[in-house]
Amino acid sequence: MSNNFDKPKQVPTKLRILWHSVAPWIASGYGKTTREVCARLPKYGFQPFISAYYGVEPGGIPPYHIPVLPSKDGPFGMASAAQYCKQWGIDVGILFTDWWAFSDFPKTIPRATLYGPMDHINYSEETMGFTRKYHKIIGLCKWQQKCLADLGIDSDYIYHGVNVNVFKPIDKEEARKKVGITEEDTFVFGTVAANSDKEDRKGHTRSMKAMRYFLDQNPDVKNIIWLYHTVPNDPKGMPLASISHKFGLDNIIRFMDPRTASTMLPEEDLATLMNCFDVHLLCSKREGFGMPILETQACGIPNICHDFSSMTELVQGHGWLCKSLGYGLNLETTPINAETASPDVYDIANCIKDAYFN
Structure with missing residues (x-):
């Protein structure tokens, strides 16, 4: 215009x-x-x-x-x-x-x-x-x-809100059929997060490390799928496909089709994807708010998040909060000359374990 x-x-x-x-x-x-x-x-x-x-x-x-x-x-x-x-x-x-x-x-x-x-x-x-x-x-x-x-x-x-006429619980089996999950007796983790920073603000690598550690500590667990809704090779972000391979998660993580990146999913399709999850895993270093947290919660899906910034009050009592490493001199200074915390990888793994077995 x-x-x-x-x-x-x-x-x-x-x-x-x-x-x-x-x-x-x-x-x-x-x-x-x-x-x-x-x-x-x-x-x-x-x-x-x-x-x-x-x-x-x-x-x-x-x-x-x-x-x-x-x-x-x-x-x-x-x-x-x-x-x-x-x-x-x-x-x-x-x-x-x-x-x-x-x-x-x-x-x-x-x-x-x-x-x-x-x-x-x-x-x-x-x-x-x-x-x-x-x-x-x-x-x-x-x-x-x-x-x-x-x-x-x-x-x-004023908190953000979501459209609960779109983001709402639907039948999990039907949702999984729509997105192509045919395996039975599967536990589905999900992550909905941007990948557009060279600084790993969304905590992708820490969550992947935690998943690898959980699987190594629980070798009998064979039924996990991790639906990862992000652009894995965005030049502005982290090389997530390569990082996933490094941690031996190729058979678990299913990234979104990169061709979807230019238009992204319609909200109705995103809500269907979220309803496939058993747990939403988003352990960002920090969030100004965290819309996917609220959207997945509206779909009836609990979250694993970092006990820092807005995430604490959004998730407390409705999921798992992993410990923060960011206190005192351990806080990290970012390019905007302010400080942020980081989630504890071992505690992310503990939260994954608790979510899976309970």
């Missing part, structure tokens, strides 16, 4: 909102939430404008009844977003993404509101300096609210 169009003469709204994030059709937590939130705002009399710094090009036709504007000027489309605010008389600008990369947002956007994930601790003084300039901050979980409160920053929190 071109950004050279006239402002409508009359729009009966209470508030005009610029939502700066990725395009609503992107198959990620950001894309899904952008779609689910912005599609509902007009029902309450608000006019959203999606400022998409990723996933839409000029000339595209948005399949929604709300403007999806291509933001290409300036770092992460910030110059475009500022211009849209002037052009459309925006009252409130909401940033929904990794906010640490958008230092100018609170300076250039009216009533700048942050609704974004915090998944590290001990952020740099520079990052927290521009964070304090937001008109309003809304976190994604209680953990984030507490981290901000410890720094003297007030915030609210």
